Amino acid sequence: MSGVRLRFAPSPTGYLHVGGARTALFNWLLARKEKGKFILRIEDTDLARSTQESVDAILEGMCWLGLEWDEGPIYQSDRFPIYREFVEKLLLEKKAYKCFCTPEELDAKREKAIQEKKKPQYDRTCLERQTDDSDRPFVVRFNSPESGTTAFDDLIKGRISFNNEELDDLIIQRSDGTPTYNFVVVVDDATMGISTVIRGDDHINNTPRQILLYEALGYPVPLFAHVPMILGADKSRLSKRHGATSVIAYKEMGFLPEAMVNYLVRLGWSYGDQEIFTKEELIERFSIGSVGRSAGIFNPDKLSWLNAHYIKEYEPVRLAELLVPFMKKKGIDVANGPDIVKVVKTLQDRARTLVEMADGAEFYYKAGFSYDEKSLQKFLNGTLASIFEEIAEKFSLVAKADHESIDTLFKNICSGRGLKMKDVALPARIALTGGTAAPGLFDVIEVLGKEETVSRLQRAIEFVKILEQKKIDDNE
């Protein structure tokens, strides 16, 4: 039993973003690989921006991806007394101090510093203050060292070091008594015994301050691993204008969680030339050290390719279950029509998403479709109706409507009429599916069954007769 403890700590101000999902995935993977614990913590110290809907959305995303957590969700809003205690402790030890400067004063100082091209840092006015006007509102600031350096060995980026003079005295408790992010994250990670912090590299600049806080609090500093950002096609931070950024949106677009996980993990991490990984393989082969250092661009094409792969490989029964909601969304009740599992089997090789598969499955359940007339025109030579009639006739006599007997039936018709397979199969496909893009004709017939096939053929015969008559009229 290894003692590693990892955590994912989203703030509930929106849905689960693909970037966050990847960070969560890396944490989860490492926890599973090392047989440690994976903790989910909700960072909701900003009461105004946090919502329960966001918490639910994040949990839904995590569950969909299969990232089950061992402890939590722990809400920071439940832990305010703990943070308060640690603030008092620092205050007592003079490692923190009360600051009575107003936001207006601070803004003015910042403005001035920027004007004078100086660093906009807090000037420590209140550090040496003797009077304690506690009836006036105050914030608590961390007394940060003014010299020296703070460094750490990032598991992904290598050694990173900062001059302490770059760090000013950050606020750890607001004037309303609530603690701020950099403080609570340290208190939580410390008291929860987090051994390795894996998070986005937008937190690198926070890390030295946090290390200083660990030290002030007397806790060991954890290991850090800062994973690079995910960017959009134009190399800017991935946002809605690049497409969907919510994990759940991908679920709704018909992606499989296996594909999403596989895509996300391979974006920034690699294992030789391998592209496809089962969850077990990932757990076995993942290592945080082989995560790349540079930002990656989110590539929907590759995600689609992976999704297509997983659709092909999926167990048809399970895939059918996943497809049903997508059919329902199109107003189709799969109970009224052919066996959905058989339908799925004919579509697995030609759908990249469940949405595409639902589109491709539509004709099986909707008999009243319109025909692709333009394509049908090519086969109008006066005998098409009779070909359909012959198929219907012979097919209704066939003992077993399986692939093989359908094959021989069509071959017989072809040889009997001196026609090529495409002369018969192509128009027949239009008759049965309405269009030209569909699964193999014999598979379609087999799935549709004898009765439905014959009925569709009869409907097509009527339609073709009208077309042929029209053609004669036009020529006159």
Next chain:
RNA sequence: GGUCCCAUCGUCUAGUGGUUAGGACACCGGCCUUUCACGUCGGUAACAGGGGUUCAAGUCCCCUUGGGAUCACCA
């Protein structure tokens, strides 16, 4: 602007001083074929630039350039 991070095909990446710089997505072409796909075979395509170190540099060092992050009583 300060600080910090990053830099191999369009994209994701392999590469840990000696390689015809490999794979995958996408793209293009051949094959397969009852359509559309799938599949399969092949092709185009990269070490940002400049200095060092070294017998030898995509690999190590420095600079430049370019991209990104961060500088809140947000997280």
